[in-house]
Amino acid sequence: xxxxxxxxxxxxxxxxxVIGMLALGGSGALVAQAADPIKIxxxxxxxxxxxxxxxxxxxxxxxxxxxxxxxxxxxxxxxxLVYYDDQTNPATVPGIYTKLLDVDxxxxxxxxxGTNLIAPLLPIAMERKLTVIGMFGLANNEKYQYPNYFQIQxxxxxxxxxxxxxxxxxxxxxxxxxxxxxxxGADAEYPQNALVGARELIKKFGLKTVYDKTYPPSTVDYTxxxxxxxxxxxxxxxxxxxxxxxxxxxxxxxxxxxxxxILGGGMVGLMFTTVMTSMGPLLNGIVNYDFWAPEPxxxxxxxxxxxxxxxQARAEKAGVDPxxxxxxxxxxxxxxxxxxxxxxxxxxxxxxxxxxxxATEFNTVVGKIKFxxxxxxxxxxxxxxxxxxxQGPGIDQFRGPGKKVVLYPDDLKSGNIIYPYxxxxx
Amino acid sequence: MVAGLLLGGFYAAVSLGVSxxxxxxxxxxxxxxxxxxxxxxxxxxxxxxxxxxxILTGLLLxxxxxxxxxxxxxxxxxxxxxxxxxxxRGLVFFFGILFIMEVSLSLxxxxxxxxxxxxxxxxxxxLGGVGIAFRYLVPCLxxxxxxxxxxxxxxxxxxxxxxxxxxxxxxALRLMGANPVQIKTIAFGVGIAAASxxxxxxxxxxxxxxxxxxDYIGRMFAITxxxxxxxxxxxxxxxxxxxxxxxxxxxxxxxxxxxxxxxGILLLALAVRPAGLFGR
Numbered sequence: 079x080x081x082x083x084x085x086x087x088x089x090x091x092x093x094x095x096v097i098g099m100l101a102l103g104g105s106g107a108l109v110a111q112a113a114d115p116i117k118i119x120x121x122x123x124x125x126x127x128x129x130x131x132x133x134x135x136x137x138x139x140x141x142x143x144x145x146x147x148x149x150x151x152x153x154x155x156x157x158x159l160v161y162y163d164d165q166t167n168p169a170t171v172p173g174i175y176t177k178l179l180d181v182d183x184x185x186x187x188x189x190x191x192g193t194n195l196i197a198p199l200l201p202i203a204m205e206r207k208l209t210v211i212g213m214f215g216l217a218n219n220e221k222y223q224y225p226n227y228f229q230i231q232x233x234x235x236x237x238x239x240x241x242x243x244x245x246x247x248x249x250x251x252x253x254x255x256x257x258x259x260x261x262x263g264a265d266a267e268y269p270q271n272a273l274v275g276a277r278e279l280i281k282k283f284g285l286k287t288v289y290d291k292t293y294p295p296s297t298v299d300y301t302x303x304x305x306x307x308x309x310x311x312x313x314x315x316x317x318x319x320x321x322x323x324x325x326x327x328x329x330x331x332x333x334x335x336x337x338x339x340i341l342g343g344g345m346v347g348l349m350f351t352t353v354m355t356s357m358g359p360l361l362n363g364i365v366n367y368d369f370w371a372p373e374p375x376x377x378x379x380x381x382x383x384x385x386x387x388x389x390q391a392r393a394e395k396a397g398v399d400p401x402x403x404x405x406x407x408x409x410x411x412x413x414x415x416x417x418x419x420x421x422x423x424x425x426x427x428x429x430x431x432x433x434x435x436x437a438t439e440f441n442t443v444v445g446k447i448k449f450x451x452x453x454x455x456x457x458x459x460x461x462x463x464x465x466x467x468x469q470g471p472g473i474d475q476f477r478g479p480g481k482k483v484v485l486y487p488d489d490l491k492s493g494n495i496i497y498p499y500x501x502x503x504x
Numbered sequence: 505m506v507a508g509l510l511l512g513g514f515y516a517a518v519s520l521g522v523s524x525x526x527x528x529x530x531x532x533x534x535x536x537x538x539x540x541x542x543x544x545x546x547x548x549x550x551x552x553x554x555x556x557x558x559i560l561t562g563l564l565l566x567x568x569x570x571x572x573x574x575x576x577x578x579x580x581x582x583x584x585x586x587x588x589x590x591x592x593r594g595l596v597f598f599f600g601i602l603f604i605m606e607v608s609l610s611l612x613x614x615x616x617x618x619x620x621x622x623x624x625x626x627x628x629x630x631l632g633g634v635g636i637a638f639r640y641l642v643p644c645l646x647x648x649x650x651x652x653x654x655x656x657x658x659x660x661x662x663x664x665x666x667x668x669x670x671x672x673x674x675x676a677l678r679l680m681g682a683n684p685v686q687i688k689t690i691a692f693g694v695g696i697a698a699a700s701x702x703x704x705x706x707x708x709x710x711x712x713x714x715x716x717x718x719d720y721i722g723r724m725f726a727i728t729x730x731x732x733x734x735x736x737x738x739x740x741x742x743x744x745x746x747x748x749x750x751x752x753x754x755x756x757x758x759x760x761x762x763x764x765x766x767x768g769i770l771l772l773a774l775a776v777r778p779a780g781l782f783g784r
Contacts, residue, residue, distance in 0.1 A: 126715075129610075294762065299754075301751075321711065322711050322713075322716075325619065325711045329625070333635060334635055
């Protein structure tokens with residue numbers, strides 16, 4: 079047995095190294111080349127942990143490409159996307175972009191999806207003086223302050239507090255004003271960032287913290303955590319979690335009977351269609367961050383209805399998120415920003431394009447975008463939404479307004495908060 | 505505490521297959537968690553299409569999983585065990601199966617989180633001031649029932665005793681005129697069949713993606729080793745010990761320590777009793 083174990087460990091190591099090398103090599107399909115097209119290159123999470131968002135992002139870019147080509151392309155040339163699967167593995171990113179630039183000779187690059195996949199791209203972009211638009215990363219450019227990086231996620235100039243700001247602003251406006259707060263999150267990069275921001279805001283708004291803990295991402299049972307939170311009897315509970323723990327925390331809250339005045343905050347995954355439809359009424363009353371909602375202010379933005387119609391038609395065939403309300407509109411907007419910059423500068427000079435993006439306000443399907451400090455949106459637009467009046471598991475109820483009501487910011491507000499949480503819970 | 509007990513029952517259900525295959529047969533079936541996830545997806549499909557209760561699906565599909573397990577063992581036997589190459593190459597084989605299953609699930613179902621909704625999903629009962637969620641209670645009861653069933657199977661039935669015999673001395677068994685390969689095929693099949701039920705329990709507790717198996721691989725083998733390789737009762741006790749330790753840590757000291765403490769207990773127990781709690 080002993081010898082078997084030593085051999086076992088050895089073989090584990092060997093297999094690990096082989097897999098690692100395969101992963102480093104990168105894989106994926108190269109898109110066929112047309113005659114003299116404009117090539118836009120990127121890596122995207124088409125497999126692995128983030129592919130549930132990576133695939134819809136790709137679909138949105140493909141729709142953008144088709145729309146542009148239908149109108150005759152850019153500068154009279156057709157647009158072509160050259161992309162590889164980064165497998166949600168940051169180690170593949172340098173290889174992918176080196177190949178895109180040196181072998182495929184792409185004209186422009188954009189980033190893959192997610193903070194961790196953008197991080198390894200930034201040093202490459204700086205070294206080669208590329209202009210890069212990031213696809214949903216939090217605070218990627220805080221340290222580098224690279225001037226030719228732009229971020230489509232509307233976190234704004236202060237990304238760290240962006241997730242939580244609306245949550246605490248709303249809390250402060252309620253009557254009676256909440257006094258105590260519990261914060262909890264996973265031991266992982268995004269939740270930790272969000273919790274740091276939350277602590278800052280707790281100080282700013284003069285609340286008292288009664289619970290502040292983190293948990294490992296592989297936790298199976300969330301009831302002990304929720305019970306411990308309930309024992310401290312907080313007025314509001316801010317949760318920063320990834321999809322499996324968001325579901326676990328929410329279910330546990332219902333089972334244990336946790337009823338603070340406001341519950342939610344930074345729970346990733348609640349806006350995913352599969353999660354929304356299977357959680358159904360359990361979502362009622364939750365106040366959570368979001369970037370897009372099918373509410374009147376958003377549906378009024380130019381081009382969005384046409385885009386969603388096309389997206390939803392194609393998503394069914396592609397087997398990706400059938401509604402596309404989280405990332406896809408922003409992914410399409412990345413294409414729109416690039417297209418407008420290329421047309422305006424009449425070429426692919428990276429510096430000229432960056433200068434143009436910095437100086438211009440863009441009209442996109444997600445509204446007007448003006449970039450500011452560190453390439454983030456000049457004004458943050460992370461929403462706080464509240465799930466209201468959800469009945470049963472049906473998907474169609476989520477297509478129109480009224481289920482995910484925008485509470486914050488004020489200029490995009492589409493309804494009022496139901497307060498306290500227990501009143502909205504049915 | 506109660507939450508820990510419930511969690512323990514569920515962990516036992518997930519680990520039984522490993523206990524049987526790795527503990528008794530000495531086959532390092534790394535792919536066991538992938539079979540569990542396959543069970544989860546089967547439960548999801550039936551729940552989504554027909555509204556069937558996941559646990560019922562898990563139970564109905566056990567013969568199918570048994571057949572799958574028997575098939576996998578036959579391939580493993582013919583390619584590795586018969587040639588005496590089971591330890592190293594066998595591990596690689598199961599590693600391969602793990603990845604193939606994970607990727608096949610990704611390609612078939614995509615990578616969205618899948619959940620099931622049952623009549624008891626977000627209900628709970630109040631027992632002496634402690635709210636007990638059915639979402640954990642049901643898997644715990646099924647886990648205990650599975651443990652008891654397997655215990656009786658191994659102790660009371662002809663094939664069960666034959667499996668115990670094959671784990672102790674294959675040569676002696678062969679001398680008695682029995683075929684160890686056939687017995688091991690049955691044992692492997694039963695172990696994989698247990699994964700079908702365990703997967704159904706898993707998806708009724710938490711959302712599942714194809715790579716969820718990685719969260720469980722450590723726990724499953726830790727529980728098997730802690731319980732004493734191949735001891736079915738020991739698996740349940742070890743699962744409960746880990747479950748309670750995780751829950752108590754999460755409640756009183758902060759959840760970030762819970763996993764570290766669980767594995768600390770494993771190390772401590774192995775230092776004191778290298779054969780595990782109920783080792784042979």
